[in-house]
Amino acid sequence: MGRSPCCCHDAGVKKGPWTEEEDKALVEYIQRRGGHVGSWRGLPKASGLNRCGKSCRLRWTNYLRPDIKRGNFTDDEERLIISLHAALGNKWSTIATQLEGRTDNEIKNYWNTHIRKKLLRMGVDPVTHQQLPPDHIIDGASPSGTLLPESLLWAAAAAALGGGLDTGAIMQAQLLQQLLHAIGSNNTTTNLIANLAASNAMLNSGGGIVPNLLLQDQMNMLSTGANYLQPSYLGNISSFPEQNMVHQQQLISSPAPGTSSSAGAEPADQHCDTAAASVSHAASPAPVEEFAGLLEPMMEMEMPGLCSLESDSFWKDILGDSYRF
């Protein structure tokens, strides 16, 4: 694909930090045009700036735009970033759309300078959001690189969504996580239904994904009841080290995967592994139909808002993908 030579390579174009005068010229020019830039490439000439159009765009979108929120990130914002990163990876621009007033560059910087280190300190791989092996925790180096089931699930969800991110879609993906977990664990049907009902009620209770992620009491619910798709360490970010110790102890004392009989109180990550392991060796010819059979008892219950497998191809597609993994 032919790529045009960038004006940034012109010898006379200024680089480096912007001056107040340049900022003023850029802001005034854009404001004169009612906030509509038109062509960034033509902007420098039209505004009298000796800058690359690309540089102008960056300066505007990352710094000068009037709706940019400055200042420290709140705990809620931090939690949201981690959750979204667990779901989306380094899709900073997509993540930025969920944080009003924050730019992708700002979030990316904050991730690299704060959150990433914090996760490493507590023994969580910032790439996979899974617990690091004990010998990796101290130095925080060399993430496992293994794409774990939760990531695969999210990848499938993201693919099914066509790369878009909307509240309902995330909620569906989260409910799917719950469903897969329920299948993978040795739940009784009653527990399965209770689990699903809990997560479904939670999904239906909020106005959107953001409130669901942010409300502390709901976060507490996650760690004590329903296995929602939040990294388990999100329950209380301020006590990462303490939580890590508890988690380590759980890992040491917990029975081998697949032998757990408790339904709800364990970290979602572990359950996800179990669920996916169960799912992955399910060599049945028609996993989606089999799954539909599991759901049959629930269909007699009142679960408003829970989509049906017959009517929602979203579920079929993702489940199919998940089984293929």
Next chain:
DNA sequence: AAGCTGTGCAACCGCATTGGT
């Protein structure tokens, strides 16, 4: 006080993607 080191962040670079012809 001077030098060194680590940190945070704005800005840059280059590939990917999109849209028009």
Next chain:
DNA sequence: GACCAATGCGGTTGCACAGCT
């Protein structure tokens, strides 16, 4: 479908500053 221009995006760099020795 091929080509090109423009923009979007994520990784990386480099500078300013603070803290430490």
